[in-house]
Amino acid sequence: MTRFAVTYRIRAATRAEAMARAEGIALEQTVEIPRDLVPPGYVTDEILGRVEDLGRLAADVWRAVVSYSPDSAGDDLTQFLNVIFGNSSIQAGIRVIGLDPGPEMARRHPGPRFGIAGLRRLTGRATGGMIAPVLKPMGLSPQDFARLAAGCVRGGADIVKEDHGLAGQPTAPFRARVEAVARAVAEENARRGTAALYFPNLSGRPEEIEANLRFARDAGAGGILVMPGLFGFGLVERIAGDAGLNLPVMTHPAFLGPYVLAPDTGIDHGTLFGTIQRLAGVDISVFPNVGGRFGFTAAECAQIAGACRTPAGPGRPMLPSPGGGMSVARAADMQAMYGEDVVFLLGGSLLQDPARIDTAVAAMRRALDAAPKG
């Protein structure tokens, strides 16, 4: 069928209550009027959500599959997400735990332009995990960031990523910073024959975004970091799908926490940080790693990595990017957990001695290379 299907986890005491809630979702996400008022014909037959399946997961927890018409969602990702979970996100005890776009929505949202294979080609890292040191803290000057970035490239970084907090701070405005860092990365790449990619953090007022994207590309950015929780997934898809820009997209989970933290509401880790990201065309999805400052479990991280990389789609497999919790001591564990198709973020621990960040990055590269594969 051409319809897309969303799997919801529903809290309900009985099968009858669960079915009533599922049918309530099917109404709420489409026509948003009582069932007996839904006009017959096209609206009832095509537009109205349809409960396709209902099963029990635990004592008072159910799994309901509701299908929707591509006609309800149109061709923009914003409205697609609105049909998936717009109003139901506000009802207690409903969580999105699966999303099958079906052939038609998969065609409208073809997924990552680069994906895992594309990023390996661009960075020249044919095998092994990639490492992405993070430029921070906010408050430094463009020259400070440029020096740090050059050190990261010397140390063997595959990607030099900006902290998601770097925006338009007066000490390092977007353009001055991007220009300085991109130049430093290019010079260091030229010197060493490497192909490290610089991902600036997209920032600015909505009316500045397009110009900032072009500026970053023209300055030599090798990709772009975007926060879908603040800018919306629609903008992410628009950037990822831009053939003229042709930049890989990495997303940051800022502001998205509440979707995953409470088990009874929101969207599960794999769907939010994997499936939806792929539909938006994202190439690298950042999420908080187990063992870091955030509370994601190993199982949640594995679910994200699985959703990012499954050959089943949607679109090309993409790279999971766990942030935090990585160190020389943990490199073997991390590689055992994530395998090779992964981008490890390296954060504050690199800044023990900013002047020797190259040494710190190189130590991580050696630790990863020395760790047992697969």
Place this chain on the structure above:
Amino acid sequence: MTRFAVTYRIRAATRAEAMARAEGIALEQTVEIPRDLVPPGYVTDEILGRVEDLGRLAADVWRAVVSYSPDSAGDDLTQFLNVIFGNSSIQAGIRVIGLDPGPEMARRHPGPRFGIAGLRRLTGRATGGMIAPVLKPMGLSPQDFARLAAGCVRGGADIVKEDHGLAGQPTAPFRARVEAVARAVAEENARRGTAALYFPNLSGRPEEIEANLRFARDAGAGGILVMPGLFGFGLVERIAGDAGLNLPVMTHPAFLGPYVLAPDTGIDHGTLFGTIQRLAGVDISVFPNVGGRFGFTAAECAQIAGACRTPAGPGRPMLPSPGGGMSVARAADMQAMYGEDVVFLLGGSLLQDPARIDTAVAAMRRALDAAPKG
């Protein structure tokens, strides 16, 4: 002081743990590196978040006030929200329960262009609650929506609002629909000497948004409905702040549910549906009413209404707009609860007989006018 202050509700067993968590937030939301690595001088003195106050709310629940520099947030709302709650949103047991922009951020985000007084002037409704019937369901034709809209104006609607699910459905594409409905509303207003405002639902791919906004304005829309949960608050502010467009903005809570539903994470009802909306320049904030299909309590709704209308700011007072749970029978209760400065959404109940929607709207107007004031 010029710093802005965020109040967080923190779960912690002891005062020492609560203080450590508050100091962790101050780091996480700004420099995002360990405290001992923060460079001295400007970064430590200005950029680093500062714990200003810590108090106990309950056995293991604390209230921490953290202040931040306007330099960290720049002048775009997206980055302002990123500093308020970007990464901390992903940490369990942290909830934003208050936001004081301080003089500098209040200057950068001056708030609603119209607010309560502006909407009363535009609609001609000098006193009493306003009513806003909703055009739905998706799947109808532009002519169907135009007929419904005309009926709503005849019945005495102050605002004719589109359902947030109306987007680019093939049966009623954005432009054809907006044109037909705007014309119907204008004709009916001319006939009756009224000034009902039509608020189409903003939809489209990011690259279509600007053109869709101009199209709606030129077609005669009297305002615009936007979903910040899907488009981002940055876009909302950009629309609300556009003097050329000069349209009041109503926001819809789609996709924002997880922020408020779990008591231990996210953002509280008043801050999300009140304070932040005012900073974004919103004139009317829609939220699910007590007694409807959603589970907001009377206290949560009162918190939202209070945050929308307090003369303390930020910016002009704006209109709370409870959706659902309104009926002729409940009109007196609702007016007693919300007072007069409110926009009541009227949904599916109006569609019992679509051809007589004017009668249904008029009955609600009469019930509201007959209800005791204040």
